[in-house]
Amino acid sequence: MLGKFTDGGGEVELRLDIGKLGIENSRDVFVDVDDTSLLVRAKSDGTLRTLINVKQLFDRIKSSETIWFIDEDQLVVNLKKVEQELKWPDIDESWESLTSGITQLLTGISVHIVGDSTDINEAVAKEIAEGIGYLPVCTSELLESATEKSIDKWLASEGVDSVAEAECVVLESLSSHVRTVVATLGGKQGAASRFDKWQYLHAGFTMKLSAKEEARRSVSSGNVAYAKADVVVKLGGWDPEYTRAVAQGCLVALKQLTLADKKLAGEVSIIQLAS
Structure with missing residues (x-):
């Protein structure tokens, strides 16, 4: 269904041809709406047709204030936004609208990706950075470049404590940077796994990626450092093919966190992604 979407400040308008x-x-038109979704159907030639079905609007609306009417050959649906200052790039919460709209909420603040897997942290960080136009930074690459040896060789020769201390120094140097998405080391060699190494991670938003098996390992090992994360994104599993889906889940969580932070500072947002 072809249509036009516009954001008018305190409200958004959808025009369907x-x-x-x-x-x-108008009796042939049926508009079903709640605070987060929109379904528009119309009876045409005796058949009820779906004109648009948005299961997740870009943000919440005041559903009781929804107005719709027919204007010549267009159906006009007017939705009142809850967060009037938030500009909607589009009607739905898609990857394109999230990557376009999240930067107004981040206001240049950097994002840190932590978790038990370095590979997952790096894959998701790079996907997010590319999407929102931030600089991707991998602490593993910076450490290996500075020492001219791999993390594995470093671990074998000097142990996990040495690597974690070095990563903390790297995070300190990055803490003054803006518009970066930083992928940190996973596991015990990562500074994020140490309760006393989080001072520089707090320079930006910190997101914890947690696969089911990794969550069980963290609990069994008594690791509570990750509880300091601003956002926890729980993964049903991991496959590089779904990096975009995980990155999108992270942006959804970031949007929820930054909007909620106006009222509930410091509250952790938890997003569950299906496997």
């Missing part, structure tokens, strides 16, 4: 459907009056 219905000229070819033969809809004669």
Whole structure:
């Protein structure tokens, strides 16, 4: 269904072209809306057709204040936003709208990705950075470049404590940077796994990626450092093919956190992603 979407500040408007459907009056149109979704159907030639079905609006609306009407060959749906200052790039919460809209909430603040897997942290960080136009930074690459040896060789020769201390120094140097997405080391060699190494991670938003098996290992090992994360994104599993989906879940969580932070500072947002 072709249409036009506009953000008018305190409200958004959706115009759907219905000229070819033969809809004669408003009684043939059915608009079902709640605070986060929109379903528009119309009866045409005796058949009930779905014109648009948005299961997740870009943000919450005041559903009781929804207005709709027919304007010549267009169906106009007017939605009142809850967060009036938040600009909607589009009607739905898609990857494109999230990557376009999240920067107004981040205001240049950097994002740190932590978790038990370095590979997952780096894959998701790079996907997010590319999407929102931030600089991707991997602490593993900086450490290996500075020492001219791999993390594995470093671990074998000097142990996990040495690597964690070095990463903390790197995070300190990055703490003054803006518009970066930083992928940290996973596991015990990562500074994020140490309760006393979080002072520089707090320079930005910190997101913990947690696969089911990794969450069980963290609990069994008594690791509570990750509890300091601003956002926890729980993964049903991991496959590089779904990096974009995980990155999108992270942006959803970041959006929820930054909007909620106006009222509930410091509250942790938890997003569960299905496997």
